[in-house]
Structure formats: C-alpha cells, structure tokens
Amino acid sequence: MANYKTAFRPADLLIPRGADMEKWAVIACDQFTSEPEYWEETAKKVGDAPSALRLILPEAYLGAEDEKQRVEKIHAAMQSYLDGGVFAEYKNSMVYVERTQSDGKIRRGIVGAIDLEEYDFSPESRSQVRATEATVVERIPPRLTVRNGAPLETSHVMLLIDDPEFTVIEPMAEESGETLYDFNLMQGGGRVRGRLLGEKQIAAVDSALGRLREKNGLLFAVGDGNHSLAAAKTHYENLKKARPGEDLSNHPARYALCEIVNLHSEALEFEAIHRLVTVDDPYKLIFEMSLDLELSGLPSEQRVKIHRNYTVRDLYIRNPKSKLAVGSIQAFLDAFIKENGGKIDYIHGEEALKRLVSEQGRIGFELEPMKKSDLFPAVEADGALPRKTFSMGNAEDKRYYVEARRIV
Numbered sequence: 001m002a003n004y005k006t007a008f009r010p011a012d013l014l015i016p017r018g019a020d021m022e023k024w025a026v027i028a029c030d031q032f033t034s035e036p037e038y039w040e041e042t043a044k045k046v047g048d049a050p051s052a053l054r055l056i057l058p059e060a061y062l063g064a065e066d067e068k069q070r071v072e073k074i075h076a077a078m079q080s081y082l083d084g085g086v087f088a089e090y091k092n093s094m095v096y097v098e099r100t101q102s103d104g105k106i107r108r109g110i111v112g113a114i115d116l117e118e119y120d121f122s123p124e125s126r127s128q129v130r131a132t133e134a135t136v137v138e139r140i141p142p143r144l145t146v147r148n149g150a151p152l153e154t155s156h157v158m159l160l161i162d163d164p165e166f167t168v169i170e171p172m173a174e175e176s177g178e179t180l181y182d183f184n185l186m187q188g189g190g191r192v193r194g195r196l197l198g199e200k201q202i203a204a205v206d207s208a209l210g211r212l213r214e215k216n217g218l219l220f221a222v223g224d225g226n227h228s229l230a231a232a233k234t235h236y237e238n239l240k241k242a243r244p245g246e247d248l249s250n251h252p253a254r255y256a257l258c259e260i261v262n263l264h265s266e267a268l269e270f271e272a273i274h275r276l277v278t279v280d281d282p283y284k285l286i287f288e289m290s291l292d293l294e295l296s297g298l299p300s301e302q303r304v305k306i307h308r309n310y311t312v313r314d315l316y317i318r319n320p321k322s323k324l325a326v327g328s329i330q331a332f333l334d335a336f337i338k339e340n341g342g343k344i345d346y347i348h349g350e351e352a353l354k355r356l357v358s359e360q361g362r363i364g365f366e367l368e369p370m371k372k373s374d375l376f377p378a379v380e381a382d383g384a385l386p387r388k389t390f391s392m393g394n395a396e397d398k399r400y401y402v403e404a405r406r407i408v
Helices: 036-046 067-083 137-147 170-174 199-215 226-242 282-293 325-340 350-356 372-382
Strands: 011-016 087-093 095-100 106-115 129-131 152-154 158-161 179-184 191-196 220-224 255-262 270-278 303-308 311-317 343-348 362-366 390-392 404-406
Touching: 011 106, 011 255, 067 137, 067 152, 095 170, 106 170, 129 226, 137 226, 152 255, 170 199, 220 226, 220 372, 220 390, 226 255, 255 404, 270 325, 270 350, 282 303, 282 325, 282 362, 303 325, 311 325, 325 343, 343 350, 350 362
Parallel strands: 129 220, 158 255
Antiparallel strands: 011 087, 011 404, 095 106, 095 191, 106 255, 152 404, 158 220, 179 191, 270 343, 270 362, 270 390, 303 311, 303 362
C-alpha cells in the first residue's frame, strides 16, 4: 500500500449497484435502542429488498434470545451479497459525501479507511486517532461477535478533524467526479449524495491532512461509532495474536471504514445525550443521588433536570465528581446500578426522553450539551471524556450505512 501522510487513506469501497438505495441505507445500529418500533418500521420499509439492515445488529435487539441466530444471518447475508454481485467495487478510492440533514443544513465528509495501527482507545492514548469518550470494554464483545467471521464491514464511524480554516474536506465541494449515489434517506434522515474522488483529489486531501497534522497533536477524534471502532481494533489485535510472525501489514482487517468530518462545520451541532434509568426503587436512587452529589436548587456550574412521574425538577450539583455534569451523573449511576441493579439507556432528544420516562420505574436525567469548541482541548488535556457525553446532532442525522469493504 502506498505511503500516506496520516492514518486516513483510500479503500477498496463496495457500493450497491442496481439496488433501491432508500431501502438499502439504514441508520446507525446504536440509535433508537429503546424504541424497537423504529426498527420494526424500518424492516417493513425494507421488505425483501437488498439492504444494509441485514448486515448489522441493531442494539435494540442486543441480549435477545435469538441474538446468535441474528449474527449468523448477518454473516450469511454478507456472503450472499458478495457472491450475488450486489456490489460494485471501487479500488483505492475515497468518496466525498454531502448529507442534507433533517434541518436542511449540509454536512460534508469524506469516506475512506483509517489505519488501526494508529488508533488507541485507552484513556492515556497519545495516538493519531483517539476516542473522545471512555470506552466501555463490556460493550465491545457484541460488536466483535458480528465482526468475527464477517467477510465485510459497513460503518457508521465518524472521525472529527479540527480544521478551522476548512482546508481538507470543503475544497472537494468545488471538484467534479462521478456521482455514485444521490437519494432520500428513510425515516426522516434527509438526503445523501456521494461523489467519487480522483487520484489528484485524494492526493490533495492527503496533503491537507498532513499539514493539519503538523499543527495539531490530536488529528482524528472519534465523534460517532467509538465502540464499533474499538471492536475493529480488538478484532485486528486478536488476528495478530493468532498469527504470530505473519506479515499483516496489508491485511484488510488492519483498516476500518469511516467518514471524516470537520468539527467546524456549521451543520455539526453537539447535542446532549440524556440518561433513562430503570430501577426497582426509584425513590432510593433519587435519595442517594441527592446525598452523594448534594443536589440543590442553588445555582452551580453543573445542572441537571430530573424527570419523574410527569414532573421535572431543575437541580444543581453542589458536590461534583467530574468537570462535567454528565460525568458526575454517570459516576453515581454506574455505582448505584452495580450495587442495586437496573439499566441505563442513552436517549437522544428531549421529547424522546419525556415520552419514554412515563413508564413505571423509570427516571430521566436531562443534561446540557457541551460546547464543541471544547472537545479537542478537553481530550488533549484530560484524555477520554465520560462515555456518552455528547451526540453530534439529532438521532435522525446520524450516519446511514451506504458503503462497505472487505475485511478478509
């Protein structure tokens, strides 16, 4: 493989040909985890058509009795699509993407591959590619189960670059090239258009990233898909352990499909990720949290809105456990649930939280979004942030699965 200035490089991309793309593309598997009805509606829309829905395991079904059978069907569908000529392959390619979001704004990105040798998700990492949030190792195995034995990958990973002068991605908007796809996304996802980049354009992207690397210590921060990328890294490291002494420098599993996006894009907004907690004794949780975090109506830097029994209390944390309210809340909830049992769901959007919290035994914690300008400095200074600290935009604006690539 040619030498590139950074960990981001072209890939042998697989794009569906002749498929109904609106039925093919489905949203990231880690969305609508508490709303299986969303995925049931997606399945109805897809019907029997070729679809990325058959290549992923929505997290809404994690832990289901038929999880093993679902994974087996995923692997079979992947091989069937490869054998059946569903894909056209574009060797050594990048795709410039324009995503029209649900709010009408256009988010620009470039799809390629990231070198997993340059990625480290440990909190103390100083690698070129880093996690922005704490990686929960218990969340890797389900994704690893799908990746183990899979002949291909599709991806919802988005990597952020800190490019305030718009030197890497945005110049590609003025370039020409073959349009690979242009279609509406199902379930309110807006629209997406992808254009193939030529050799000169790829070289320009690589050079611009190289210049950015000279300025920034941290080049790529994982914005979405942190645990999926961690599973890809774990899969590759396991492969190396299983084949000691073998040259895997060009093995396709060394790389992972992703889209790079500029943190400074006007279309990119940080949204808070709220907590929906289900426990046997909600009153005990609220009582112990009030004591531990010293919840009060007196203003402080850390605020949280607590939803319970159709009421909302606006409270402040007087005894913080972290620099961010989300960190203080998460630290308490993790300890409480470890001791008492229960479940935490991570909810995108205030309305979804209000709707879901109405069921018996549920408590909602509505959090404030962090400023996106604080992201790179915070990761540089403190390492990974508390998990699920922020979300990039609404749930409907997450990346949809379109491209794929072989990993064997």
